[in-house]
Amino acid sequence: MENTVVSSWNDFDPLKHAIVGRADFTCIPPAEPATEAKIPEDSDMRGMWGPRPQQTVERANVQLNTLAALLESRGVRVDRPQPLQWNQAVMTPDFSTGSSFGCMPPRDVLLTVGKEILSAPMSFRCRFWEYLAYHSLMQKYFDEDTEFRWEQAPRPRLADEAYKAGYFEEITIEERLERTANLDFVTTEHEPLFDAADVLRIGKDLFCQHGLTTNRRGMQWLQRHYPAHRVHTVNFPGDPYPIHIDATFVPLRPGLVMNNPNRKLPEKQRKIFEANDWEIIDAAQPAHDSPPPLCYSSVWLSMNVLILDHNTVIVEASEVNQIEQLDALGFNVLPVEFRDAYPFGGGLHCATGDVLREGNCEDYFPKQVPGTQI
Ligand code: GLY
Numbered sequence: 001m002e003n004t005v006v007s008s009w010n011d012f013d014p015l016k017h018a019i020v021g022r023a024d025f026t027c028i029p030p031a032e033p034a035t036e037a038k039i040p041e042d043s044d045m046r047g048m049w050g051p052r053p054q055q056t057v058e059r060a061n062v063q064l065n066t067l068a069a070l071l072e073s074r075g076v077r078v079d080r081p082q083p084l085q086w087n088q089a090v091m092t093p094d095f096s097t098g099s100s101f102g103c104m105p106p107r108d109v110l111l112t113v114g115k116e117i118l119s120a121p122m123s124f125r126c127r128f129w130e131y132l133a134y135h136s137l138m139q140k141y142f143d144e145d146t147e148f149r150w151e152q153a154p155r156p157r158l159a160d161e162a163y164k165a166g167y168f169e170e171i172t173i174e175e176r177l178e179r180t181a182n183l184d185f186v187t188t189e190h191e192p193l194f195d196a197a198d199v200l201r202i203g204k205d206l207f208c209q210h211g212l213t214t215n216r217r218g219m220q221w222l223q224r225h226y227p228a229h230r231v232h233t234v235n236f237p238g239d240p241y242p243i244h245i246d247a248t249f250v251p252l253r254p255g256l257v258m259n260n261p262n263r264k265l266p267e268k269q270r271k272i273f274e275a276n277d278w279e280i281i282d283a284a285q286p287a288h289d290s291p292p293p294l295c296y297s298s299v300w301l302s303m304n305v306l307i308l309d310h311n312t313v314i315v316e317a318s319e320v321n322q323i324e325q326l327d328a329l330g331f332n333v334l335p336v337e338f339r340d341a342y343p344f345g346g347g348l349h350c351a352t353g354d355v356l357r358e359g360n361c362e363d364y365f366p367k368q369v370p371g372t373q374i
Helices: 033-038 054-073 130-144 173-181 216-225 267-275 299-303 320-328
Strands: 015-020 077-079 110-113 116-119 149-152 199-202 205-209 230-234 249-253 256-259 279-282 306-309 312-316 332-336 352-357
Touching: 015 054, 015 306, 054 077, 054 332, 077 352, 110 199, 110 352, 116 130, 130 149, 199 249, 205 216, 216 230, 230 267, 267 279, 299 320, 312 320, 320 332
Parallel strands: 015 077, 116 149, 205 230, 256 279, 312 332
Antiparallel strands: 015 352, 110 116, 199 205, 249 256, 306 312
């Protein structure tokens, strides 16, 4: 096995080395300020917590292993995290909660920007220790790639001041949509918070979703941390639970991005894409009316695809509309069954993390538009 090289600047250049998550020991965490705001009122997960049923863990792991094997068959090197016993309570000087979450979605916590992999300051208390599942991989990359930058954003305290009290009282979906459109989210600006999956990497530009898991201070921290990049804030009215950008706004290749038609990028924020001749197309409708049982995510995991190169994409096998759309766009589509893994933290993009993609840090947006940068 050759030595590790860490480098990735976007989600579409040829993928050479990735991390694929594991479902072992995943828990439904007990209620806490940040998760209450995320779990829809009518979700079957309300009021439940504890380890997920073993049979569902095994089914999810079968699909995660199949994804790992498919990647390897395409010449992608694959690493896996080391699950912890996630059902242990989490206790810090500032808070305690009944359990952790899991390590199925590396995309949520690990942000790869060039030669750096950064653990994000996540807002869910149950995800405080999640980065530890990747510790031995990071150590290995550090030893093998002398230019690898092993980083961590400031660890958040996640005390009560980090959340708006009463945010999660029962409200109608219309009221919730009004709130999120007005950029009123559960986290306060007390400290920098972001999930890595809210950060869309397109070369020199990072587009961050301002939502339930990422605040403005988090984006400011990213801009100072990456001074050679341009950090833009984006939001998507129409999403009552805005968390993670990868079921909402997904670049397919240079110049082409698909947008969830129910969560359109506002006119003002589209200008930078238009000015640089990027086309924004509506994603195809999901094939399913509802997500699988005990799932945090929406049916829009249909567009949570994993791009292997500018012509090849992995799509969930039952998402026939999404497959048809990508096929018509000229992609070689590789279908893989993945719905059993969804409840453990998302779709194909969520379940993976970039270690190495070919390519360099390109400037895809040389014409900047005033007012979009943080
Ligand atoms: N934010 C992921 C979803 O649409 O469910």
